[in-house]
Amino acid sequence: MAFVNVRNLTYAYPLTKQPALQDINLQIEEGEFVALIGANGAGKSTLCYALAGFVPHFFKGELQGEVEADGKLSSQSTLSEWTLNVGLTFQNPFNQISGAKYTVFEEIAFGLENIGVPREEIKVRVEEALALTDIRELARRSPYSLSGGQQQRVALTSILVMRPKLLVLDEPTSQMDPVGAKEVFSAVRKLAQEGMTVVMAEHKTEWIARFADRVVALKEGRILMQGAPREVLTSDLLFENGFGVSRYTSAAREARRRGLWTKKSLPVSLDEAAEGFGAIR
Amino acid sequence: MNIEIKSLHFAYPDGTEALKGISLTIASGEQIAIVGQNGAGKTTLARHLNGLLKPSGGTVFVGDWETTQHPVAKLAARVGYVFQNPDEQLFSRDVLTEVSFGPRNLGYAKEKVDALAQRALALTELSEKTEVNPYDLSPTWRKMVALASIIAMDTPIVVFDEPTTGQDAANVARIARVVAELKREGKTVIAITHDIDFCAENFERVVALSRGQILLDGATRDVLGQEAVLAQTYVEPPQLTRLGKRLGLKETVVNQEELLQALKK
Ligand SMILES: Nc1ncnc2c1ncn2[C@@H]1O[C@H](COP(=O)(O)OP(=O)(O)O)[C@@H](O)[C@H]1O
Ligand SMILES: Nc1ncnc2c1ncn2[C@@H]1O[C@H](COP(=O)(O)OP(=O)(O)O)[C@@H](O)[C@H]1O
Ligand SMILES: [Mg+2]
Ligand SMILES: [Mg+2]
Numbered sequence: 001m002a003f004v005n006v007r008n009l010t011y012a013y014p015l016t017k018q019p020a021l022q023d024i025n026l027q028i029e030e031g032e033f034v035a036l037i038g039a040n041g042a043g044k045s046t047l048c049y050a051l052a053g054f055v056p057h058f059f060k061g062e063l064q065g066e067v068e069a070d071g072k073l074s075s076q077s078t079l080s081e082w083t084l085n086v087g088l089t090f091q092n093p094f095n096q097i098s099g100a101k102y103t104v105f106e107e108i109a110f111g112l113e114n115i116g117v118p119r120e121e122i123k124v125r126v127e128e129a130l131a132l133t134d135i136r137e138l139a140r141r142s143p144y145s146l147s148g149g150q151q152q153r154v155a156l157t158s159i160l161v162m163r164p165k166l167l168v169l170d171e172p173t174s175q176m177d178p179v180g181a182k183e184v185f186s187a188v189r190k191l192a193q194e195g196m197t198v199v200m201a202e203h204k205t206e207w208i209a210r211f212a213d214r215v216v217a218l219k220e221g222r223i224l225m226q227g228a229p230r231e232v233l234t235s236d237l238l239f240e241n242g243f244g245v246s247r248y249t250s251a252a253r254e255a256r257r258r259g260l261w262t263k264k265s266l267p268v269s270l271d272e273a274a275e276g277f278g279a280i281r
Numbered sequence: 282m283n284i285e286i287k288s289l290h291f292a293y294p295d296g297t298e299a300l301k302g303i304s305l306t307i308a309s310g311e312q313i314a315i316v317g318q319n320g321a322g323k324t325t326l327a328r329h330l331n332g333l334l335k336p337s338g339g340t341v342f343v344g345d346w347e348t349t350q351h352p353v354a355k356l357a358a359r360v361g362y363v364f365q366n367p368d369e370q371l372f373s374r375d376v377l378t379e380v381s382f383g384p385r386n387l388g389y390a391k392e393k394v395d396a397l398a399q400r401a402l403a404l405t406e407l408s409e410k411t412e413v414n415p416y417d418l419s420p421t422w423r424k425m426v427a428l429a430s431i432i433a434m435d436t437p438i439v440v441f442d443e444p445t446t447g448q449d450a451a452n453v454a455r456i457a458r459v460v461a462e463l464k465r466e467g468k469t470v471i472a473i474t475h476d477i478d479f480c481a482e483n484f485e486r487v488v489a490l491s492r493g494q495i496l497l498d499g500a501t502r503d504v505l506g507q508e509a510v511l512a513q514t515y516v517e518p519p520q521l522t523r524l525g526k527r528l529g530l531k532e533t534v535v536n537q538e539e540l541l542q543a544l545k546k
Binding site: 092270 | 293295297317318319320321323324365366368419420421422443446447448449450451452453475477478512513514516517520521523524527528529537540541544545
């Protein structure tokens with residue numbers, strides 16, 4: 001039995017006609033790292049909200065079908081029950097900051113305080129989380145006096161510290177510097193290996209190809225294609241639908257058009273691109 | 282209109298030293314990308330260009346104006362600044378009003394305001410969305426509105442703070458077209474970005490900041506080829522530059538055409 005089961009999910013926001021999600025069926029195994037890709041408006045954030053219980057508990061509107069995680073249905077749990085197991089980082093990290101705390105350390109401890117974790121354990125877990133996302137030096141700063149990328153790291157850390165069984169990340173690296181972004185992918189990969197189930201909406205296909213187990217491509221609220229990263233990210237279907245892919249893939253596709261690239265498959269990584277283009281030289 | 286920054290220092294009220302001696306000359310009509318790790322001081326630097334922040338030490342000149350000597354409202358006629366977070370910038374109830382606000386505020390006549398707004402809307406492909414409330418748009422389209430509302434002011438210098446953040450491939454391509462058009466019009470474009478591939482493909486000069494100081498400054502190819510130095514500020518060279526290096530190409534390639542040409546040799 002999969003850890004997450006989304007069955008026939010169709011959802012429209014209040015006062016809208018066109019559903020933001022249509023007929024979504026998705027099974028995710030425990031410890032799997034799934035990347036969601038798609039153009040602006042494809043439904044990535046809405047699917048994140050549905051997995052995290054914000055649809056239907058916070059965003060009302062019209063819902064059919066169901067979302068199940070860890071054997072429970074989101075419609076039959078309250079939002080606070082659901083968020084004990086499921087953590088979400090918002091696309092805009094600013095929306096995540098509680099406003100109740102003066103330092104980054106306290107901000108990250110806030111969720112643990114709320115569920116009554118003892119003081120000593122809080123300290124240990126916050127230190128651990130700060131190390132994981134490499135923001136120990138920000139611990140004493142005010143969450144409001146940070147740069148955008150720093151805020152995004154704080155938002156991510158405040159979810160990781162809760163150790164959710166299902167981690168839902170909505171473009172968590174959008175404002176991060178390139179190396180920081182890659183480190184987040186790599187940290188998430190490790191968490192998945194340790195058993196955390198992860199769904200991440202992202203655009204950075206180089207790191208998706210390297211770190212994710214599966215890619216789900218959304219278009220206009222429906223799943224267009226899903227499968228192993230390499231298969232999805234090099235497919236003609238994605239290309240024809242205008243999805244962003246890595247420069248390795250698009251350069252090889254162009255080289256193939258000019259008769260330079262002769263390998264059957266297109267590359268998704270630096271290694272594969274180096275191998276394929278190396279053969280041309 | 283040149284920008285001349287001399288020994289710029291800046292500390293926030295809480296004591297955080299964000300800029301520690303920046304000197305930079307930007308010539309009229311240049312396209313510059315500013316890269317560097319989170320917290321390097323990119324936004325702080327950008328906010329000095331339109332006078333939102335005033336130096337704690339050193340000077341910033343925009344043309345013949347020193348920014349401390351002129352109010353932000355005046356500087357707005359010379360430097361347009363698109364915020365990293367559009368929600369700090371947008372406040373009107375529909376897109377057209379939002380985009381017209383800047384030029385109107387600069388005191389232009391109604392016909393000119395309308396013309397500038399329509400041009401900015403066309404350039405950002407927002408012409409179909411003029412009646413929508415910006416807050417009913419997705420965050421990514423709100424960013425495009427923020428961009429349009431600054432372009433509409435028709436300033437000789439435009440500063441974009443992380444314009445491609447969270448954008449899909451189609452919007453990144455739109456933003457690239459905007460940069461190209463502004464270049465064609467002879468405007469100075471300064472963009473802060475983490476998208477190094479976008480940077481390589483659309484800018485001729487790159488400045489890398491690290492911990493409040495300039496780490497590298499030069500032609501795009503020269504800066505983005507320096508993998509080890511860039512790593513100090515958490516930046517990696519573009520994908521195709523890394524690929525060219527791996528393939529042992531003698532010259533640094535920064536885009537697809539250069540790579541394919543180099544391979545033919
Ligand atoms: N709060 C909302 N109210 C009404 N419509 C919304 C809301 N949020 C998103 N939408 C719409 O739902 C669709 C999917 O949006 P979203 O899930 O944000 O896409 P993505 O995250 O892939 O960019 C879009 O058409 C968007 O305009
Ligand atoms: N309002 C503020 N108050 C105090 N410190 C700030 C404020 N805004 C930014 N900083 C700090 O100044 C430094 C530079 O920030 P910023 O210019 O936003 O960086 P960047 O845009 O390169 O990510 C960082 O250490 C950041 O935490
Ligand atoms: Mg989204
Ligand atoms: Mg910034």
